[in-house]
Amino acid sequence: MAAVALPSGADCLIIGGGVVGCSLAFHLARGGMRPLLLERATLGEGSTAKGAGGVRQQFSTEVNVRVSRMSRAMLRRFPDEIGATAALREIGYLLLATTDVEAEQFARNVEVQRTAGLEEVRLLSPDQALELVPELRGDDLRAATFCPTDGLAGPHEVTTGYAAAARRLGARIVEDCAVEAVERDAGRVISVRARGQSVAASIVVNCAGAYAAVVGAMAGVSVPVKPYRRHIFVTEPFSLSRPAPMTVDFHTSFYFHPEGDGLLLGMSDPAEPPSFDTSVAWDFLEHLIEHATWRLPVLERATIRTGWAGLYEVSPDNQAIVGEAPELAGFWLCCGFSGHGFMQAPAMGHLLAERLLGGEPEIDLAPYAPQRFARGDLRPEAAVI
Numbered sequence: 417m418a419a420v421a422l423p424s425g426a427d428c429l430i431i432g433g434g435v436v437g438c439s440l441a442f443h444l445a446r447g448g449m450r451p452l453l454l455e456r457a458t459l460g461e462g463s464t465a466k467g468a469g470g471v472r473q474q475f476s477t478e479v480n481v482r483v484s485r486m487s488r489a490m491l492r493r494f495p496d497e498i499g500a501t502a503a504l505r506e507i508g509y510l511l512l513a514t515t516d517v518e519a520e521q522f523a524r525n526v527e528v529q530r531t532a533g534l535e536e537v538r539l540l541s542p543d544q545a546l547e548l549v550p551e552l553r554g555d556d557l558r559a560a561t562f563c564p565t566d567g568l569a570g571p572h573e574v575t576t577g578y579a580a581a582a583r584r585l586g587a588r589i590v591e592d593c594a595v596e597a598v599e600r601d602a603g604r605v606i607s608v609r610a611r612g613q614s615v616a617a618s619i620v621v622n623c624a625g626a627y628a629a630v631v632g633a634m635a636g637v638s639v640p641v642k643p644y645r646r647h648i649f650v651t652e653p654f655s656l657s658r659p660a661p662m663t664v665d666f667h668t669s670f671y672f673h674p675e676g677d678g679l680l681l682g683m684s685d686p687a688e689p690p691s692f693d694t695s696v697a698w699d700f701l702e703h704l705i706e707h708a709t710w711r712l713p714v715l716e717r718a719t720i721r722t723g724w725a726g727l728y729e730v731s732p733d734n735q736a737i738v739g740e741a742p743e744l745a746g747f748w749l750c751c752g753f754s755g756h757g758f759m760q761a762p763a764m765g766h767l768l769a770e771r772l773l774g775g776e777p778e779i780d781l782a783p784y785a786p787q788r789f790a791r792g793d794l795r796p797e798a799a800v801i
């Protein structure tokens with residue numbers, strides 16, 4: 417079957433159909449634009465499909481707390497607004513500190529979070545953390561924080577929900593359509609090339625996730641986003657004595673949460689260099705199990721059912737990069753979410769759409785501006801998993 421011809425032009429062209437691009441397409445279409453989204457494979461099959469579905473508001477910078485609170489509220493009203501489920505489960509996030517430095521950081525985070533309106537977050541003693549998950553090893557805990565309105569949602573549900581709603585409002589979404597070039601003239605973006613055709617657009621948004629630097633290079637724009645492989649493993653049926661929140665051992669980055677009738681386990685490998693490799697390194701599982709059974713000794717009895725790997729899209733300060741590229745007028749970035757892009761996608765799609773539609777976003781996007789790298793004005797996010 418011949419590939420469908422692309423339109424000759426679009427109000428706004430979005431490159432990448434993960435959760436971020438689909439959220440942006442919906443919010444632009446709702447604001448009256450007719451965006452065109454080009455996805456080189458299938459919607460949501462990049463990092464979005466590989467995530468743990470975590471939705472937390474416990475960040476260390478005020479702006480990230482505010483963005484995540486906005487996302488959480490949007491996910492709550494997703495069924496009414498979008499007409500589909502977001503599969504939201506507010507099971508809470510329990511973060512564990514095992515060093516004094518981490519405990520001090522947690523206390524500072526809670527102050528920042530409360531200032532940003534997250535009143536329900538609590539700083540816990542080790543004993544209080546063990547009340548939430550009695551099977552945890554607790555003798556090395558220094559402190560913990562818990563937010564009951566954090567939790568999980570469905571990356572597939574949210575992505576396809578936004579895409580369907582965007583289409584209903586007139587957005588055009590084309591899969592199996594890789595952008596091959598971004599064309600510029602006199603310091604402005606003018607068009608992109610895909611399927612050998614040229615599509616004119618005065619606004620192009622790079623939502624290419626872990627491939628944001630590759631797409632940036634097509635436009636002659638340096639995008640400081642590096643891909644890092646992250647693993648997830650899921651156990652055979654396994655239950656704890658009570659339903660556990662998403663629980664994160666901050667020092668090792670080991671985390672777990674209930675997934676179906678088993679537990680989902682994840683952890684990062686800080687020694688692994690950046691790459692686009694998404695094959696499963698089964699030898700890493702041994703390393704993860706060592707940390708997992710230390711923190712949750714009952715896992716000795718668990719059997720692993722499956723595992724997969726996907727890419728984090730990491731910026732130099734672990735903060736998203738959202739704004740117009742300084743080198744090229746009309747070329748916008750919405751990438752570099754550094755492993756928290758699913759939870760930020762609803763709010764960030766909305767906020768960037770407001771900006772592109774000519775309004776003032778209700779949360780100032782300045783902390784995410786791409787210019788911060790040249791200025792050396794980095795805003796490191798400390799609460800990264």
Ligand SMILES: Cc1cc2nc3c(=O)[nH]c(=O)nc-3n(C[C@H](O)[C@H](O)[C@H](O)COP(=O)(O)OP(=O)(O)OC[C@H]3O[C@@H](n4cnc5c(N)ncnc54)[C@H](O)[C@@H]3O)c2cc1C
Nearest residue numbers: 432434435436456462463464468470595625726757758759
């Ligand atoms: C193991 C793991 C666990 C995670 N857990 C969480 C979590 O609990 N909570 C959370 O918030 N986040 C989590 N994340 C991060 C989250 O998945 C990402 O931040 C988020 O999915 C980014 O969405 P995106 O739309 O920017 O990227 P993607 O989903 O990767 O979408 C980008 C799209 O761009 C397309 N593309 C690339 N190049 C081109 C091109 N040239 N032309 C057209 N299309 C192109 C790709 O095919 C892809 O579909 C996790 C990630 C991993 C890997």
